[in-house]
Amino acid sequence: MTVIYVKTALIAAMAATLLSFGVSSPGIAEVSTKAIPAQCLSMDVSPYSPPELLSIRHGKAETRFQVEIANTDETREQGLMCRPELAVDRGMLFEFKDMRERNFWMQNTIVGLDIVYIAQNGSIVSIQKNAKPFDRTPLPSHGAASGVLEIQAGLSDKLGLKPGDKVIHPFFHKP
Template structure:
C-alpha cells in the first residue's frame, strides 16, 4: 500500500471514530443540561434516576435555585472532594426536596425529608459526607430509602 493510501485510510478511520464518539453523546434534559445515571438500592430494589452533576463551587452554590419541581426520576448530585460534615439550605429554591447525604463508599449517611422551600435554615448531614443528592420531596420515602442504603454512581467507591 502506498504512503498516500495509508494516510487516506488513517484519515477515514479517524473520521469514523469521531463520528461514532459524537453519536454517543451524554443524555441531556429539556434545558440542555447533561445528565448521568444514578441508582439508590433499598430493601424494595434498585431505583434509577438521571442526575445533573454539581462538582464545582459555582454549580454547588447555584444548585436547584429558581428551578421548577423535579420529575420523579431526576435529581442533582453534589460532589465534594473530601468527606466532611455538610450543610445545605433551600435559599431561592421554590420546591421542597429530599436531601440525601452520602459517604465516599456510596452509603447514605442521613436524609432530610421535605425540606422547606426558600428557607435559609441549615440542613446538616449529621455525619461525614462527600456526596449530596437532591431529589423531589417524598421520593426517598416512596422508594424506602434510609441511612445505610447504597447509592450507585461512578463518583462513589464501594
Template sequence: MEKRRSYISYILLAVFVLAGALYLLRPLLVSNSSASVSVETEAPASSSAAPTAPASGIVKEGEVTFLKGGKTFRKIDVEIAENDADRQKGLMFRPYLSDSVGMLFVFEEPTPQSFWMKNTMISLDIIYVDQNKKIVSIQKKAKPYSEESLPSFGDAQYVVEVNGGYCDKYGIQVGDTIVF
C-alpha cells in the same frame, strides 16, 4: 376619580398575579404542549450549543442508582454539581423537578455538609452520602426558600437532591447505598 384609581389598582394586581401564575406553570404548559409535536433529533457530536433543561427539570449528565441490600431498586437521571459555582446554585430557581431526576453534588473529600433552601422553589429530600456511597442521613421535605441549615450529621462526600417526599415514596433509607 378615587374609584377609577381603585379599579386600576385591582386590574394591575390581577395582571401581576396572572403573570406570576403563568411563570410558575410554564414548565407544565411547555412540556404538555410540546409533547404532541415533539420530534427528537440527535445533535451532532461537534455541536457547541449548551444543553437546555428539558421538561424533567434537569440536563442529564449521569445516573444515580439506589441499592438496598446490594440490589437495584430505583434509578434517576442527574445533573452533576462538582464545582463551587454549580454546588452553590444547586436546584435554585427551578419551578419543577420530575420524580425521575435529581442533582448529584460531588465534594473533594468527606466532611460534614450542610445545605439550605434559599431561592429553591420546590421542596426537596436531601440525601447525604459518605465516601463509601452509603446514605448517612436524609433531610426530608425541606421547606422551599428556607435559610435554615440542614446538616448531614456526619461526614458526607456526595449529596443527592430529589423531590420532597421521594425517599418516603420509594423507601430510600439511611444505610442504603448509591452507585453513579
C-alpha cells in the same frame, strides 16, 4: 422589563397548570410570583451537563435517577435554585473532594426537596426529608459526607430509603 414579566408569567402559568391537574410538590401552593426571588428571574436554570445515571439500592429494590452534576463551587452554589419543578426520576448530585459534615439550605429553591447525604463509599449517611422551599435553616448531614443527592420532596419515604442504603454512581466507586 419584558424578560422579567415573561419569566414571571411563565413560572406562574406552570404552577397553575400543575395545580389544575392535581400535580403538586410540597410547597408549590404557597409559591406565588410575588414570592419568587428577583435573582430567579434573571438566572439561567438550564441543566449543567447531560444527565448521568445514578441508582440507589434499597431493600430488594433499585431505583434509577437521571442526575445533573454539581462539582464546581459555582454549580454547587446554584444547585436546584429557581427550578420551577423536579421530575420524580430526576435529581442533582453534588460532588465534593473531601469527607466532612455538610449543611444545605433552601434559599431561592422553589420546589421542596429530600436531601440525601452520602459517604465516599456510596452509603447513605442521612436524609433531610421534605425540605421547605425558600427556608434558610441549615439542614445538617449528621455525619461526614462527600456527596449530596437532591430529589423530589417525599420521594425518600415513598421509596423507603434509609441510612446504609447504597448509591451507585462512578463518583462513589473510584479506585
